[in-house]
Amino acid sequence: MTSSESVDVVVVGGGPAGLSGALTLARARRTVVVLDDGHPRNASAAGAHGFLSRDGIGPTELLAIGTKEVERYGARIVSTRAVAARADADGFTVRTREGGTCHARRLLIATGLTDKLPEIPGLRERWGHDVLHCPYCHGWEVRDQHLGVIGSGPGAYHSVSLFRQWSDRITFFGHTGPGPGDEQREQFAALGVEIVAGEIERLDIAGNRLRGVRLLGGTIVDLDAIVVAPRFVANSDILSGLRLSATDHPWGIGTHIPAGPGGTTSVPGVWAAGNITDPTAGVVQAAAAGVTAAAGINMDLITHDHERRLQRHRARTHSGR
Template sequence: MTERLKDAYDVVVVGGGAAGLNGALMLARSRRSVVVVDAGSPRNAPAEGVHGLLARDGMPPAELLERGRAEVRRYGGHVVAGTVTEAVRDDGGFTVGLAGGRTVRARRLLVTTGLVDELPDVPGLAERWGRDVVHCPYCHGWEVRDQAIGVLSSGPMSVHQALLFRQLSDDVVFFAHTAPRPGGEQAEQLAARGVRVVEGEVAGLEVADDRLVGVRLAGGAVVARDALAVASRMTARGGFLAGLGLRPVEHPTGAGEHIPADTVGRTDVPGVWVAGNVTDLSAQVGAAAAAGAMAGAQINADLVAEEARDAVAARREPFSAESEARVCEAVLGDRRHGL
């Protein structure tokens, strides 16, 4: 994936997932010099396939990304392996620093670094993440349909998550874990939909023949389950933007942290756009790619407007200088002739 990194580009895209590659594709097709700097740690790497993406449903994530890189390169864009460690403003743009000491200048930045899923501290969750420990019913629900599904209470969206998985199976158990037992309307909803609530801390998972077979409680009891849904806390990968005064903030849902932006990905820092999970915690691959395309188009439009302003200023300046020279010459000529 590594290509020679030039000193400067119109746009540096930080992050080579669906959002970053689609943004770079739009920019490269607009004849912009663009480089995608990718750290190589996609969030969906553990998954067997990408789902809910029209005409690409079930495609392995690595294959989708490789196709995307090839498309960006087809139009002259660059894709390089590297980890961005900082970004600072300089005259007319930004300087982006990479691990290892390399730097590259950019007129604009598109940040598509995604997020990190922070899982509850339960042994075994991380090892089975993306397999039979899942989070999104739209990404993984069909694959666990009609199975015995558990939902681990891990945040403000856990009851909602249980109701979503109930659409896919008649056998859903809600593990309260370390949270209080749901009450009020939430308890009524779970009961009405036949979702049993199990109280008590979850101590670990039971695995046999490399598949989940149950959820073990702290008291030793094991509840047989084929799959476990967990709502992770999602945190944007945006620490390298601190030098620009741009930092992740708490998402309104309480599900994690994101970098706020307007509907086209423009942040509060002029010249910096974001797209995908770094700003939209719930975006699936298709939505992230669409957001990247929108941000890429908006960045190109922003550069076009800047170049038009510069061209008008340059066009006016010579005429102003020539006019001034003609006036001076005329005045001097009049003086030479005693007028």
């Protein structure tokens, strides 16, 4: 990337939201550059589910297909990390980790989020396989299995009640959080959920297979899969130069960039789509948000360009009188 490059739109992030937005913009005959560092959030998952016609596809395979489709229409995918962005006289300048820059008239931010997991040895390594959080993404794959839910507070009951739809063999672990109160214990009892007290020391793994969890003191509880509720943290560092920062999500599940229904942010000319604005969005919802944001960006550029043409037309008409 050269410092003199200028395009209609820079898309930061090449996941489902960013690539879907880039595809829509490229098909609208916009010049587009996508900046992506090649570390998708769901890379560790065995498959992406709920995407009609692509159910169960490997996450990296899905992005490889999407990349080819976007490039078919002339958009450029650049393997790099965008580290800063700032507004300038007629748009924005984005800087990459290598020091290159690109000017864009509009920005689409689709950098996603980072899952902050409990500090339990072995948990991160099995994330997306038999350590899960989304029943709509992975519930079918662990149906009727023995599931352990790790959590505390109202979110714990939410996770238990959701996964109870897929399995009636659920054990709840409060871990380091406060134990369930009387009302929550009654709810768990009504669902047939066992409650295990005590802090989890680590996951119990044999070979490459999860066997369960080991509690402090040595007790092992056999499990087939584990459910956790991560804290969702928006990947928003690039936005600090635009005076746009992440805020607490109203559901108390982490942080996000607030955005309007079409992806508009509080900074004119900057749109956001996907998990950075909606932490609960799956692959399909993120892709749809990218398309919606792209349509808004294209309409904004059309309106701006038509206004400039109208002003030039009026100037010529006035000078010819």
